Amino acid sequence: MQKVFEINPLIFAGMEQKEKPEIRDLKPGDIQAFFQSRGEKKYRSDQVLEWLWKKGAVSFGEMTNLPLPVRELLQQAFTINAARMEITQTSRDGTVKIGFRLADNLLVEGVLIPSGSRATACISSQAGCPLGCVFCATGIYGYRRNLTAGEIFDQVVALNELSVLQRKKPLSNVVLMGMGEPLLNYENVMQAIYRLTSETGLGISPHRITLSTVGISDRIKQMGDDRVKINLAVSLHTANKLKRDAIVPVNKSNPLSSLSSAVKYFYDKTKTRITFEYILLKDFNDGISDAKELAAFCRIVPCKINLIEYNPAGKDRFRKSSAESMNHFKEFLESKNLIVNIRKSRGADIDAACGQLANKSKNR
Numbered sequence: 001m002q003k004v005f006e007i008n009p010l011i012f013a014g015m016e017q018k019e020k021p022e023i024r025d026l027k028p029g030d031i032q033a034f035f036q037s038r039g040e041k042k043y044r045s046d047q048v049l050e051w052l053w054k055k056g057a058v059s060f061g062e063m064t065n066l067p068l069p070v071r072e073l074l075q076q077a078f079t080i081n082a083a084r085m086e087i088t089q090t091s092r093d094g095t096v097k098i099g100f101r102l103a104d105n106l107l108v109e110g111v112l113i114p115s116g117s118r119a120t121a122c123i124s125s126q127a128g129c130p131l132g133c134v135f136c137a138t139g140i141y142g143y144r145r146n147l148t149a150g151e152i153f154d155q156v157v158a159l160n161e162l163s164v165l166q167r168k169k170p171l172s173n174v175v176l177m178g179m180g181e182p183l184l185n186y187e188n189v190m191q192a193i194y195r196l197t198s199e200t201g202l203g204i205s206p207h208r209i210t211l212s213t214v215g216i217s218d219r220i221k222q223m224g225d226d227r228v229k230i231n232l233a234v235s236l237h238t239a240n241k242l243k244r245d246a247i248v249p250v251n252k253s254n255p256l257s258s259l260s261s262a263v264k265y266f267y268d269k270t271k272t273r274i275t276f277e278y279i280l281l282k283d284f285n286d287g288i289s290d291a292k293e294l295a296a297f298c299r300i301v302p303c304k305i306n307l308i309e310y311n312p313a314g315k316d317r318f319r320k321s322s323a324e325s326m327n328h329f330k331e332f333l334e335s336k337n338l339i340v341n342i343r344k345s346r347g348a349d350i351d352a353a354c355g356q357l358a359n360k361s362k363n364r
């Protein structure tokens, strides 16, 4: 375990004033109205928004093109509850795991995953998760609260800075695959995605952002209605009802039939190819009969399948599939003309599985 760098605590000055509204929760019109009510020019609002969402400012002191009295005015009225980097672990394979401390002292996780010329940020959308998938360390951590759009955004800014610092390259991709079910925090996640992709934000291409869901059918449809053109990954893990009920409890309220029609609906609205994620668990879902069920399920839309090597979350009952089983599984799917990739587990020597770092911190 290696600590790579510390972040300057001074830039988080003002976080302690939690009773003040978090300025990033406000609508642009509210900030404009605030300035007008104080006799300030309307364009101050655009300047502030640019600092917050394009430059990633985490204190009003950084907003140097605002006159000092305006910065003081903001400081008195608002706060910026930025997520703050605290724990860093670096794996032998280059994966870096970050603990982000929130203003109310909760810890969430982000991971920087370098791969060749690419670097992917894996970020969290909730502190903990209420869904309790049995193979997932976040489920053990329990659910605390939804992250704000600002806290989701902060993780990307920080991991991008880390990528530039370590690799001299910005992030190539962002995946919402860390702690939490993003579609249970729909509004804040969509607001964060807007700020990440907009020209008035970080300007990241939506095609470089992937939202991973365990399958909240209504919200997948809503993404279709809202024409959210990012990549959608569905964490399927099995296409067998009984097996899915056993490992993904939300399958009982969002059964495979409703998930299937929601995914089809999203595809029809956005024409975005779906990714199905499938963690291969030894002697549970890695047989050829499982591959047959998966192939039949995936036919509903143009898709690709990511077979994921399991990274054990602790004392759970699952083990990772053998290389031989993984290859047989892949070959069967390919024989059905499906596009299949095997994703090796990253950061196995650190707490890189979702929720492990936060769990350890909680236990301490």
Ligand code: SF4
Binding pocket: 129, 130, 131, 132, 133, 136, 137, 138, 139, 178, 179, 180, 181, 214, 354
């Ligand atoms: S796998 Fe995802 S949805 Fe399931 S408990 Fe973990 S974080 Fe929540």
